[in-house]
Amino acid sequence: MTLPPDALDALLEAMLAAQLALRDALHALGLTGEAAGQPAWPFAHRLAAEMLAIDGGHARRVALTLGCVLLALVLVLAALAWRARRARWGLSAAALALVLLAPWPSPQLLLAPAVPTSLHRSPTDFAAAGIVRGQAVYAAHCVRCHGADARGEGPDAARLPMWPPMLTGGLLWKRLEGELFWRIRHGMHGRAGLQTMPGFGPGQLGDTEIWQVLDYLQAHAAGRMLRESGAWERPVRMPSAALRCRHGGLRDARSLQGQRLQVVLTAPGAALPPEDPRMVGVVVGGAPAVPECEAADAHLLPALALLLGVDAAAAPGHTLLVDRAGWLRARAQPGQGGWSEDDLVCRSAPGASTPPRAPADGQGLDALLRRMDADAVRLVRGGFPH
Ligand code: HEC
Numbered sequence: 001m002t003l004p005p006d007a008l009d010a011l012l013e014a015m016l017a018a019q020l021a022l023r024d025a026l027h028a029l030g031l032t033g034e035a036a037g038q039p040a041w042p043f044a045h046r047l048a049a050e051m052l053a054i055d056g057g058h059a060r061r062v063a064l065t066l067g068c069v070l071l072a073l074v075l076v077l078a079a080l081a082w083r084a085r086r087a088r089w090g091l092s093a094a095a096l097a098l099v100l101l102a103p104w105p106s107p108q109l110l111l112a113p114a115v116p117t118s119l120h121r122s123p124t125d126f127a128a129a130g131i132v133r134g135q136a137v138y139a140a141h142c143v144r145c146h147g148a149d150a151r152g153e154g155p156d157a158a159r160l161p162m163w164p165p166m167l168t169g170g171l172l173w174k175r176l177e178g179e180l181f182w183r184i185r186h187g188m189h190g191r192a193g194l195q196t197m198p199g200f201g202p203g204q205l206g207d208t209e210i211w212q213v214l215d216y217l218q219a220h221a222a223g224r225m226l227r228e229s230g231a232w233e234r235p236v237r238m239p240s241a242a243l244r245c246r247h248g249g250l251r252d253a254r255s256l257q258g259q260r261l262q263v264v265l266t267a268p269g270a271a272l273p274p275e276d277p278r279m280v281g282v283v284v285g286g287a288p289a290v291p292e293c294e295a296a297d298a299h300l301l302p303a304l305a306l307l308l309g310v311d312a313a314a315a316p317g318h319t320l321l322v323d324r325a326g327w328l329r330a331r332a333q334p335g336q337g338g339w340s341e342d343d344l345v346c347r348s349a350p351g352a353s354t355p356p357r358a359p360a361d362g363q364g365l366d367a368l369l370r371r372m373d374a375d376a377v378r379l380v381r382g383g384f385p386h
Helices: 005-029 050-054 057-083 083-102 128-141 176-188 208-231 300-307 362-374
Strands: 045-047 109-112 195-197 240-246 251-252 262-264 279-285 291-293 321-324 328-332
Touching: 005 045, 005 050, 005 057, 050 057, 057 083, 083 240, 128 208, 176 208, 208 300, 262 300, 279 300, 321 362, 328 362
Parallel strands: 262 279, 279 291
Antiparallel strands: 045 109, 240 251, 240 291, 262 321, 321 328
16 A cells, blocks of 8 residues: 555645744744855755655555654643643553554665755745746856766767766756756765765855856756657746736746746747736747736746757747746747647646647637646645745
């Protein structure tokens, strides 16, 4: 028997929340310091999520042990509140037995090595300007080993003790972002202590630049996935960027969260699709009339081009749909007449495909929006739902 998916998600969420609460409480009490502007994780290990998703037996043991420990806590509290002595002893003994008899999982499966920034969250908000800045950082410092296409075949790669990994697939999402940050800041070492990748600490790259190069790598990997497999296998957010809107003036794309967006990439002078009451229209790249919203940040077009896996010059003509939670969900390519459910390129169950329907009528878009709203996606990093 394995845990049902919802229970597993809840367990993983609870594990992450408990660790964040512990980290922040220790920091609030003045017992721990900061690293890179956020409270530091003070322990050499953290809870590991990966094995929970893979090994059903392990997940069940973790859930049962958690249940036993919580129940034991309740019993201890009850014992403290109870007047009769004998009942107190009885409850305390039951609590102890529960903790001792719980099916404790093996520490090798439960724990993973940690660094002070393990639980850090990127402060960049996936801003379009940061993604573009990260691209320049990558070209200046990383291309020589990782290669222009991030496939690990840069000009210096063959001389290294090991080949750099492909940064175009799922690797970036298998890690916690705070741990990627640490590895870029402090470098990586192999088994014999030999350095495999140099660090780019203060003096070479600022903390913000490291977060930005990670944003760039993610945007680039997402674009590769879309180009090669026709899907965003990992959910990607609409980049944050300033928009000029008919109502509300200058505002960030994030402030439109809660509404669906239709993001139209265009060239100055091109005809725009009609406005649609079901979505906020956002025009990127020049507009003839005053649209609902238009990009007021020149970085948004190149950032979206990266996510689409095309050159900035080839981006106009694409249209993207963003769901109410801010995830990029559907793409229409240049010249495509209308929408169908197949344009949903980011789904909760990757690979789940629907039979193609006739596009080019209003119903295609209706069905697509219904499906997009019903099928919420969720980001997983290092095995933890975020
Ligand atoms: C001198 C060559 C070299 C340079 C320069 C370099 N890397 Fe690396 N990088 C490597 C090697 C080799 C590995 C694999 C190391 C290992 O697994 O022990 C690696 C691994 C990585 C990983 C994967 C980490 C993981 O968790 O598995 C990321 C991400 C990464 N590099 C990003 C960068 C970024 C960003 C830059 C530029 C700021 C950069 N690298 C510069 C050689 C390099």
